[in-house]
Amino acid sequence: MSRSEPGKIAERFARDLITMLNRTVCDRAFVGVLERPDGMVVFGTGLRRGQRAEPIPMKTRGGVPCWLTVSGQLFLDGDNYLTVKKSTFLVSAGKPAVELFHYDYERDKIGYPDAHLQIFAHGEAWDELLLASGRSEGSVSKLHLPVGGRRYQVALEDIVEALIAEGILEPQAGWKAVLERSRDEFRRRQLAAAVRRDPSTAVAELQTRGYTVAAPDQALVSNVVQFSKSRLRRLGRRGPRER
Template identity: 40%
Template sequence: MTRADLRSQAREFAGKIQTLLNQTVADNARVTAGFVGEERMMAVGANLQLRDLSTKPIALLSADKKMRCFLDIQYLLFLEETSDHYMTVKTSYFGVSGSADAKDPFFHYDYERHKAGYTEAHLQVLGENTGLTPIMEVLCAKRKKKSMGELHFPVGGRRFRPALEDVLEFLIDEQLVQPKTGWQSALDRTREEFRDIQLRAAVRQNPDLARDALKGIPEG
C-alpha cells in the first residue's frame, strides 16, 4: 500500500464520518483529511485546516435556539507495518464543549496507541469533586494538577473502546442533542462496520482462541 492509497482511504473515512454526522446530529458538518508533514500519516478532523491541521468543533442540533453542544473530532491514521498494510488509528479524540471556541471541553474520549502511563482508551471529565480533590492532593504526588479532570477513566482498551457512534448515541440519549429522523439505523450501520474491523483485528491477533471458540459452535 502506498502513500496515495493511504490518502484515498483516509479521505473515504472522513467522508463516512461527515455523512454520518449530517444524517444524525448536524447540518453542514465538514470532516476532511490531510497529510501530517512528511510522515506517512493522515490527519482527519472536524473543520480541519490543512495549513496547520487544526480542527474546530461542529455545532450539533439542539432543541433550544440559544443552548447547544459542539463536537470536536480528531484522528491520526497510519499504515500498519504488516503484509496487508491495514490503515490503523494511531490516536483519536472526541471532545464535547459548549461553543466552537471553548478552550476546554466538558469531557473528551481519547485513544492513544501504545500510550505509557495510563490506559490507551480513556475518558476525561473536566470537573471538580469536593470529596475526591483532597484525596488526590495527598495521594497523587506525581500529578501537577490534582483534579478529577486529570484522571483517565478506562473505556474498553484498544479493541473494545467506544466508537464515535457510541458517543453520539450517548449525547442523544441524554437529550444533549436533537437527532434527525432515522438516526438510530444510521448509527447502527456504521458502528457495525467499526466493530467488525475490531473483531477481525482481535481474531488476527488471537487465531488459536478464535479456532477454539468456533469448535464450540454446534452444526446447524
C-alpha cells in the same frame, strides 16, 4: 497532488464520518484529511490544509451551543492495513466553548490506558480524594479513566447516542438506524482485527460451536492474502482496519 492508497482509504473514512454526523446531529459538518511527508495521515473536523481540527456545532434541544471536535492520525501497519495511531473525540459547550469531556486513544501510550476518558468536572468528594493522594484540587480532568482498551473502546457513535438519550442533542429523523449501521461497521472492523491478532482464540471458539477449522496451506497463504487485499480494494475498504 493525487492521493496515496492510505490517503484514499482515509478519505472514504472521513466521508463516512461526515455522512453519519450530518444525518444525526449536525448540519454541514466537514471532516478533512491531510497526508504528511512521513506517511502519517491526519484527519479532523473542519480540518483544512495547514490547520488544526476545529469544533463543529451539534444541534441541541435547549439552545445552549454544544460542539464536537474529532481528530486523529492514521498509518499503515506491518500488514499494510490503515491503523489508528491516536484519536480524540472532544465535546464542549457554551460561548466561549468550554471542554466538558473527551475520549482519547493513543496506541502504546506509556503510563496510562491506551483508550481513556477525561472529564472536566468538580466535586467535594473528588477534591478530598485527589488532595489526599497528592494531586491538586480540581484535577479530575487529569485522570485517565479506562474505556475498553484497544479493541473494545467507545465509538464516536456511542457518544452521539448518549447525548441524544440524555436529551442534550436534537437528532434528525432516522438517526438511530444511521448510528447503528455506522457503529456495526466499526465493530466488525474491530472484531476482524482482533481475530487477525489472535486467530487461535477464534479457532477454539468456533470449534466449541461445532465448526471444523483447518489450518491454512502455507503454500497458498500468499495468494489468498493478495486476493483478499485486492478484493477489499475493489469493494472500497471503509475506514481504518483497527485502532
